[in-house]
Amino acid sequence: MSLKFQSPTGMHDLFQEDWNYFDKVKKTCQNMADSYEFDRIETPILEDTAIFEKGTGLNTDIVEKEMYSLTSRGGDRLTLRPEGTPGIVRSYIQHGMQSLSKPVKLWYFGPFFRHERPQAGRFRQFYQFGFESLGVSDPIIDAEIIQIFYNILKDLGFKNLLVEINSIGDSQCRGYFRKSLMSYLRSRQSGLCSDCKRRIKKNPLRILDCKEEKCQRIKKGAPQIVDHLCKECHDHFKNLLEYLDEKGLPYSLNPYLVRGLDYYTKTVFEIYEDSEEGKQIGALAGGGRYDDLVRMLGGKPTPACGAASGVERVVNLLKARSKKAGLKAKERTSEVFLAQVGEIAKKKSLKLFEEFREAGIKVGEALHRDSLSAQLKAADKMDVKYVLILGQKEAIDDQIIIREMKSGNQYVTELSKAVQEIKKKIKK
């Protein structure tokens, strides 16, 4: 087999089996959106490249090397959205949502694109759902966002959820902290791994995440950002934690949690499944507060908070779990099957099929087959309860056979009464 064409690297075809799960996830989101009064929004898949450069951040990996960007025929610089938040914010500004009553609560579900090297739970085209709440700085909002993602995952059947949370301060206190962290790291530069040496300048917060043992040791003595928060950020974080305690939502503080998008301020969080597969697949959801983003994209200064979750990651874990449980959902696709024998019957069955469809009854068929045994075989595979047999003789007499598959009992009735009869039987 020499395949001439195949799907692009890291992009996959999604089949019925996948959509069974995707739809379930989406439905759970919709329920949660209804409960917390979030409105559905779907922004374009292509956006002006500049909103990611300004929003997500020029120095982030995403913008630096992972975007699918193009210049349109008209000369516009466009990018396949690598994440959802900047598009939502663009829409918020463009449609004057700042004049709506606050908070403005929006949720989305759709495909995103990043040119990364694919691996477990990481693709070049992937689906995310996200919830964004704009216009309110109160940490009660942060708590609600975390709660929503926790609830969705819980409703989907995840146990052992691990919520990690941290505060990275605002543009002010983070700057101070960054300086003191950098000077601490510089003083111990020789003890760091080669990767981290490079990171000192570019992204010192990341060193706190390094897995090298020698870096871990240095990290233990490093200044922690929670100790360097300004009063406002400190109070915000403290209040958030109190709200979470009040809700009874389990979380753990991770003073080393940082996120790779430039616009985050104050709260950041991630949710994992605490299991082997969960660790491998990475964060199921992640997000935080982004109080400067609306202003950075040209809107009025507007506090906001939101998060997103990777649908494939969630679905992969759901699939792995149902495999473990040995669940084989062999679904019955229809209750009735229509079989025919002979040219007259074949023609009459076309109309009959439509009558059933109009009556809201789904009827299986294999009209392309002529032998009755082959049709019954097909009916058996569909696991239907009843088969309607329209033979040559019946077709001429305007009659039809109704056969109950399980018992093998069958009887003849008027063709015109077929829909009614089946309707009665199915109701039972």
Added chain:
RNA sequence: GUGGCUAUAGUGUAGCGGCUAACACUGCUCCCUGUGGAGGAGCCAACACGGGUUCGAAUCCCGUUAGCCACCCCA
């Protein structure tokens, strides 16, 4: 972007230098132009691509591509 592992019908596998490339499932046909689940008979369908080593390569080597995994980063 860097590394490691892998690559045989639609799917899952066997083949370990000497085949007409095997098996299971699926699909299709027939046994059975008017009665299914079982059984039997048959059919369709594969060595990713390109080089090399060799009398001989699915098998060994190199390259390309793709997949998986790890790093990086992230959902």
